[in-house]
Amino acid sequence: MRKPSFTSGGDLSADVVIVGSGVVGGMIANELVSAGHSVAVLEAGLRRPRGEFTENWRNISFHNRLHSDFQGIYPQSPLASAPLYFPPNDYISLSGPDGDAFKQGYLRIVGGTTWHWAASCWRHLPVDFQMHTRYGVGRDWPISYDDLEPYYCRAEEEMGVSGPWDVALQSPSQRSRPYPRNMIPFGYADRRVGEAVNPHGFRLVPIPQGRSVAPFGDRPACCGNNNCQPICPIGAMYNGIRHIECAERKGASILSESVVYRVDTDETNRVTSIYWYDRDRNAHKATAEIFVFACNGIETPRLLLLAANARNPNGIANSSDQVGRNMMDHSGIHATFLAGEPLWFGRGPAQSSCIVGSRDGNFRSRYSANKMILNNISRVPPATEQALALGLTGDALDREIRRRAACGVDLSISLEPLPSPGNRLTLSRTRRDALGLACPDIRYDVGDYVRRGTKAAVEQVREIAGLLGGTELHVTEQYNANNHIMGGTIMGANPGDSVVDGTCRAHDHPNLWLPGGGAMPSASVVNTTLSMAALGLRAADAIRSRLAGKTS
Amino acid sequence: MTPSVSGAKTAHSPERREFLRKAGITAILATLTNLDFPVDPASAGETSSGIEDEQFLAVSRVLTGCRDLDPVLSRRLRHALTGVFPEQVRQICALATTLDTNTTSDLLMTDAGAAHDALLTVNAAWYIGSVRNRTNAPMVAYADALMYRPVRDALPVPTYCRAEPGWWSQTPPLDHIASPETDRAPPPPPPVGVLGSTPRQSAIIPPAGRSSFSALPRETKDTR
Amino acid sequence: MKCSDARHGDRLRILVAALSFGMAGSLAETASGADATAREIGRGRYLAIAADCAACHTAHSGLPYAGGYGIPSPFGTIYSTNITPSRSYGIGTYSEADFARVLRRGVTPEGKYLYPAMPYTSYTNLTDADIRSLYVYFMNAVKPVEQMSRPTRLMFPLNMRFLMIGWNWLYLKKQRMAVPGTATSQVARGAYLATALAHCDVCHTPRNFLMAEIPDRNLGGAALSSWYAPDITPDYPSGISTWTDEQLRLYLQTGNAPDKAQAAGPMAEAVEKSFQHLSGRDIDALIAYLRQVPPVGDPAYKRPRDSFGAPSHMEAAIRGSRVDTRTHGELLYSRECASCHQPSGKGSRDGYYPPLFHNTATGAPDPGNLVSVVLHGVRRNIDGRIVYMPGFGPESPIDHLSDQDIADVVNEVETSFGDPEVRITQEDVRNIRNEGRFSLSVTTERMVSLGGTILALALVSLGIVLIRRRRAARRRL
Structure with a gap:
């Protein structure tokens, strides 16, 4: 087992240095340390235990919980804070027609943002890789679904995904292997809504999820404590920390509170070393054969721009000027209504089923696809807030809370933005973080493709609410972020208009990989984590081949 | 006896209420700035009046209709509310003398007069464990918040396991769903799971570690 | 993964x-x-x-x-x-x-x-x-x-297997067990199952300094690495006299006697691999046999292990209070235990997550089983259904608790739900984790006494070998 070596001054040297300790960085670290390479992971944020997050969630005010302050329970390093909103810390400045739709909730902490995901493990559809060829919009990927399919399988194994073994319930059904575990059993609400809407073409299917109802290895069974977001208290849901700890046990070094800010390159534009600040603001240097930046869709482009050097004056990996452009998220809307019968959302994991009837179709040449998650987070807090707003007390209050909690529905509707160079992350000229590093500015416009898709989605929502006897239908007017950050280090075959190749290696640098959501050239409408993990595993294979070629 | 207490026996003008509201916010400000909100009477060294505790609990029991409210929780809640809404807590305690006739929540509310808002504040606090509409407000109850009681035959209190894995595939209780209590519709609920728009913020100073990113000096020690 | x-x-x-x-x-x-x-x-x-x-x-x-x-x-x-x-x-x-x-x-x-x-x-x-x-x-x-x-490969001198000749001479019975003529056929079957097959005594009977079972303390309870196999004789309060037949049956067949005991560690393995597959008649025979063995009893037991504790009302007193006003054990209980066992310690209403009071693991005078469960968790596969609790030791998939953390949370659980007189330290946890022993001093004592006795044993064995050789030599002559 090879381990990174450290000098007395705290500089390090390893075969591979990975920046970012989320699901992608963790999986790559685990793959490469398992292959016998020395690996160091540099993470800007703190390292804290799960139980602390759980307890923080129980201890924050009702108002924060009602408004989903998922960020606030994760302690942030004063030197590298995530964006916070209670109150806003203005780490990211947003502008453009839909700037408010880009209020991303990602964590800077060892283990990354999958601490507070809901474990939805979707694959892109095969056609999602060919948006331009098939629908004349957006971009094609330089790789096909078939190229990524084996890695989807591996990522599902790594995360212990439960998904439908019934082919008719799969989206997509093109699979070389079955899901590691069969689908999480539906709750009553999933069954009842399916009965009501499926005859009308809406196609409700189980969400593939990184959890299971029996132990998966040493991971406990999900017991439906309905708190996937913002923290699974019992570790039944996959979190990126699992791979970080796995890699660590095999010899990887995990350095928390280590903020990377500078990149040195040689005459062939190989990355020779990177530099980081420790918690005492002392600078250190890391040298390696291979560097991987997997810091998330905002922090990776930010770092590439921050680390501009004499040979790369517009930023690392940025000869195409595409770093920080094409920023995407599944800008979404929410629909709430009261069904005409009790459905009892809030039993089981936070997400369970999803309406995918409009995931694909010829309409995609004109407007955005959508998917509608039946949010399964307990309706009790919003029901109570509403019942209290009516001024009720005593038995009447109890009856109204029960009615609203039982009948309340919240649909989370994701839309598909197209990559647009104008949706751009740049470095702030005025705002700097505690280390003096420029904060990100992001301009964002969801675009007419999404706006037209929204109209179609709202029509569908009205029909669904009608089928369920809905009253008090409300659709949010402002787009919300879904924390599925894509596009900022976009993948392509042509180095002139893209940042990375099909293995997520930077076109400009022979030994720098930028895997994760930033590489994705099309967003589809599904949560990005499984695709990010698959891209990460594909990058790990490429890195392993490179290192093997080196030593042989 | 302090002047504010004697003032509590008279009806307040809207200005006075506004003043008290602001005073309450100021109190939140002060306490959160110190991160030292004394929600634990013992640790705060409170000289709490046992009589007021009993009054507060007695009124709360009638108001919420829950006879089994926990006295410890009640004491902590009264103490927390006193720090923010001292006037309202005094109004609540004063209602204890009316409980002979005000034996139900409805009667109590009908007869509340000037204490109407105070009763709603306290009622909300019992149901949600903290005051409404206040970011980062102090809180005293999570699983014990009364909002989970009307649904406890169907839903877990999030973060706590309910039963063996897969329990949720059973059919939930489908009875005891009442008709709407009123024709009025409340404001729509906030979307769950995402930050739609940043909710109203109470005017509080950010706790330590949530600094602004505007003009921080560079203090790094770059040795190279 | x-x-x-x-x-x-x-x-x-x-x-x-x-x-x-x-x-x-x-x-x-x-x-x-x-x-x-x-x-x-x-x-x-x-x-x-x-x-x-x-x-x-x-x-x-x-x-x-x-x-x-x-x-x-x-x-x-x-x-x-x-x-x-x-x-x-x-x-x-x-x-x-x-x-x-x-x-x-x-x-x-x-x-x-x-x-x-x-x-x-x-x-x-x-x-x-x-x-x-x-x-x-x-x-x-x-x-x-x-x-x-x-x-x-054992350490010297036990790597000399011939020493076992002496051990066998001392401890291996020459005749098969005799069942008293008065025993019913059910008790006889139970005795055979318990003694010859299921070898209950191997874990539940304490051993002397030479690791041989102590006959007059048969099934009277014994330490087994970090676990404690309790007294299963009909003794009160330490044995099974307070268990109903149905509770014993459930325990042996599923590892779970609700509101009483759940099998973990080696006993979970025995239930999983052996007892759940035995016929109902054989289980009943085992129970009948255990009911009539001589009570042994352990003076450390003042009350039955499952009689301690009550639901906790601590949640109302601590929620939302400043972290530093709560003891570290209270905080850890809320963080790591309450999500499944509930703030009250009552467990889940269906008993899948068991209550922590009226529980033999928390009411035992020896906290070894409780500490072992916190460190290593519980896993039983009963009829294809896995009952699983993760451990919270260094390899935990959930949270890694330090030895001090585990001592604090175990003491908190003992105070709230178990025998409040039980107290453990960080060193106790370390010993259990490293050596599978509750008390280092006991181990040391055992090792010291072993040193002397092994010498004696070696001499006895040598003697036997010499005598045999001499006899063989005589026969050859």
């Missing part, structure tokens, strides 16, 4: 599948042979399960009966052997007489003496018919595994 320890459950699953498949395959072959052999194999399989051979002879990731399972002892780890019918590495060349001699006398055909980790002191009581069935089963229905199991 390819973490070294991550796939335990799957391994188990695969193992069980492989086991049943292997057996089915071999059975099919033999079914074409005589029906009598098939019946014999069926009996033998049942007996092998009742004797729980797989518990030791199948390693966690290993093939059925291929050995390699490590049994820690103070003198080093004893690894179990390959008992598949492999002719090179297993027992394929054994005659039935060889097989009987190993089971009853602990001596292999090559003359090698087994350590008493192999319960031949129990199996010496097996009937000829049962030995025959076991032999037929192992030779015909177990798939040969062509691999050598890991050799056992």
